[in-house]
Amino acid sequence: MRRNKLIVQKYGGSSVANPERIKRVAQRVVDTKRSGADVVVVVSALGDTTDELLSLAAQVSQNPAERELDMLMATGEQVSVALLAMAIHELGEDAVSFTGAQVGILTDGTHTKARIVDINAQRLAGELAKRRIVIVAGFQGINPNQDITTLGRGGSDLTAVALAKALQADVCEIFTDVEGVYTADPRIVPEARKLAAISYDEMLEMASLGAQVMQARSIFVAKRFDIPIHVRSSFSLREGTMIQKSARAMEDIVVSGVTLQKDEAKVTIRDVPDRPGMAAEIFRELAAKGVNVDMIVQNVSREGSTDLSFTVVKSDLPATLRVTRSVSHRIGAGEVTTDEGVAKLSIVGIGMRSHSGIAAKMFEAMARERINIEMISTSEIKISCVIRKLHAERAVRAVHRAFGLSRSAVPSRKLLATSRR
C-alpha cells in the first residue's frame, strides 16, 4: 500500500500568539490533512510566553540553574500543543499532542542548548497509522537522565527538521511571518525579489550572515539528510521558498543574494609576533569563553609581527576584550582596539565557484559609491566585506543592482537571498 504524502509543518510563536491565531493554524493544518496528506505539526510557545517565563525566573533567581530553566521554558510549547489539538478537534479532525519527551526526542545533556541525538519515532508512527494529526512541542527533548532539555535558539525549526528526517517526510514546511527568502532585505532594497528556490549551502551562508528566516543548525541538518524545506508565510497561501539540493538551473545564477549584518564589532590586535601558535592561542581562549568569532583577517607579516583582526557580535565584546587583552599581554603582542561602527555586507551564490571576476564586480560597485572596504573574507560561495555602517544600506543597493538581482528579465525563481519582512 502506497503511503500518503507526509508533511511536517512548523509554526513559530507569532503564528500561535493568541487563541484566534491558534484557530487559524488549526484550520490550515486541517486543510492540509483533508488534501490527503499525513500531517505532523511542530509548534513554538505562544507569542510572549518565553519572555514571561524568563521574567518569572528572574524574579526568583539572579542566575537560574539551566536544568530548571529548561523545566520552566518547556511548559511554553506544552501549552501550545494542547491548545492546538483542542482547536483541531473543534474542526472535526482527530489530533493528539506530545511533549518532546513523549515522542522520544533524545538529546545530549547540555541544558538550554541541547543537541538532538536520536528520535524514537515509534509512538509517532503509531499515531500517524491511526490517521491522526500529530502535534509535537518544539524546542524540547529529554536527555539520558530523563531530564527535560531545550534546544536553544531556532530549536523548534530543528525539532521539525529532525522529525521530518526520522519520519522520512516528503517536505518540512516552516511557517513564519515572512513570505520566503529574498534577494535582499526588501526594507533596504525595495525591488528585491522572493526566491522560488535556494540551495542548502546558500541558505546556510545566508542564515549565518544574519538572515533570520531559519537558524543555520536546522538548515545544516536538512542538508545532511536531504530534507526539502519550504519556508512560507502563515498569513498567506502563497508559495514561499524551497530550500533544497542545488538544482542544475541554479548553477547558472552567479550571485543569488546580498545580505547585511550590523550587529558585529571589529577587534584588532596590533603587532602579534609572527610565530607559530599565536592565532591558535587567541582563538582557543575565546572559544573556551563561548565567544563565536565570525570573520578573521590576518595579512602577511611585516618586521616580525602582524595585525590580526576579527569580528564578534557586539554582545560578546566585553568578554572578547577581557580575553584578548590578557592573551595579547602574555604573548607579547600590542594594543587591542575595537570598532563598533562597522557593518558586514556579503554576496552569496553557488555560481561563484565557477565564475571569475565576481569579487572585482562587487568591489567596483562599492568603489563607484566611494565606499571604502576595511576587511575582506571569502569562502567558496560567498564574499564578505566590512565597511562603515553609515554606508551599509547604500552599499547593499549598489551591489544588488550591480549583479542585476532585481532585473525583471531574471526569472524570479532563480533569484536568491533572505530577509525579514
Next chain:
Amino acid sequence: MRRNKLIVQKYGGSSVANPERIKRVAQRVVDTKRSGADVVVVVSALGDTTDELLSLAAQVSQNPAERELDMLMATGEQVSVALLAMAIHELGEDAVSFTGAQVGILTDGTHTKARIVDINAQRLAGELAKRRIVIVAGFQGINPNQDITTLGRGGSDLTAVALAKALQADVCEIFTDVEGVYTADPRIVPEARKLAAISYDEMLEMASLGAQVMQARSIFVAKRFDIPIHVRSSFSLREGTMIQKSARAMEDIVVSGVTLQKDEAKVTIRDVPDRPGMAAEIFRELAAKGVNVDMIVQNVSREGSTDLSFTVVKSDLPATLRVTRSVSHRIGAGEVTTDEGVAKLSIVGIGMRSHSGIAAKMFEAMARERINIEMISTSEIKISCVIRKLHAERAVRAVHRAFGLSRSAVPSRKLLATSRR
C-alpha cells in the same frame, strides 16, 4: 546508619501565587532542610494559573478533549517546581525539580481525575541520597500509555500523601491558607478553637462535609497507610493540626466539631412504588451520569408507596432532574420536587460511637432555637440534619455551644473541626 527524618511538604496555589511568595516558601523549605531533615516538596500551580489555562482552552474549544486538558493543565505545576528550585538555589541549597512523569507517579488512564496506581520512587530516593531537596509537581502523573494525566480536585494533596507513603516519610505537612482544623468555621462561630489533633475518620467526615482544608481522597490514602498529616499555615510558624490515628485521649471527646454545607439542594421523588429495586434504579442512573448523591433519606412506606429524598450539589441539579424525572416516569413514581433553600449541619466525633443521647442533644439545641429539622441522616461518627439555609449560622452556633466546644475548660488539643479562615 540512621537516616534523617524525612518530611514531605505540600504548598498550595495561594502559597506560591507570585515570585515573592515562592521565595518565602523557598526560605521555609531551606529552614526545614537546615534543621536536619530530608525534604520532598510538592507544589501546586501558581495562584490563578489554572483559571488562565482553562480560559485559553475555552477560547479554542467548546468542549476540550480531556487528554489535551491534562496536557495543558500539567504545565502549571511544572512552572512552579522550576521556579521553586531556582529560588532554593538562590538560598544556597541544592534542589532539583521533577514532573509527575519523571518521578514515576503512575496513574490509571482516566484523564482529568486519574487515580494513582503506583509510585516508582527510585529516582527520588537517589536524589535524596545526594542530600538534595526534591521538588515534585503536584496534581499530575503519567498513565501506562505515557500520556500525562491529572488527579482532579485536591490532586496535589494526593501527590504529597502518596509520596510520603512511597518514601516512608515521617510526616506529610500540608501548607495552606488556614491555621489548621477548627471546631467550627470561625466566621460563623468566633469562639471556635483550632484543634491540635484529629483522627483520620473524623477528618474524613469533616472533609466530605465541606471542610475545604483537604480533600477526602487524600485523607483516605493517609489513613490507609497510616501517614501522619500536619495541616498548617504557610503564613505562620505556629503548629497546625495533626491528622493521625485516633489516640486514646481523643476517644474521650464525644463531639469534635460542627460543620455546615450550603451548596447542596434537596430533591424529593413522591410516591415511589414500594417494590424492590426502585431505589437502586434511581441511583444507578444518577451514578452513570456522574452525579454524586450525598444524603439519602427514605422513610417507611404508606399505602404501597413512599417518598424518597436526597441531596446533591447544586451544580449537579440540572442533570439530576433530567435523570430523576425520566426514571420516575418509567417506574410509575410521582412528582419530582427540588429545594435549594436548604443547608446541612453535621456534628462529627469518634466519641459518638460509644455515647448515647448525642442526637437528642443536637436536636434539642436546634429546637430551643425553633429551627425545624427536615431530614436526618447518621453514620458511626456523624449526625447530619438538613434545615432551612436561613437559620444555618444560628444553628451552628447553638450546636457548637450545646456541646461545649468553645469552653476554655476543654483542652484545645482535644477540640476538633475544620474551616477556612
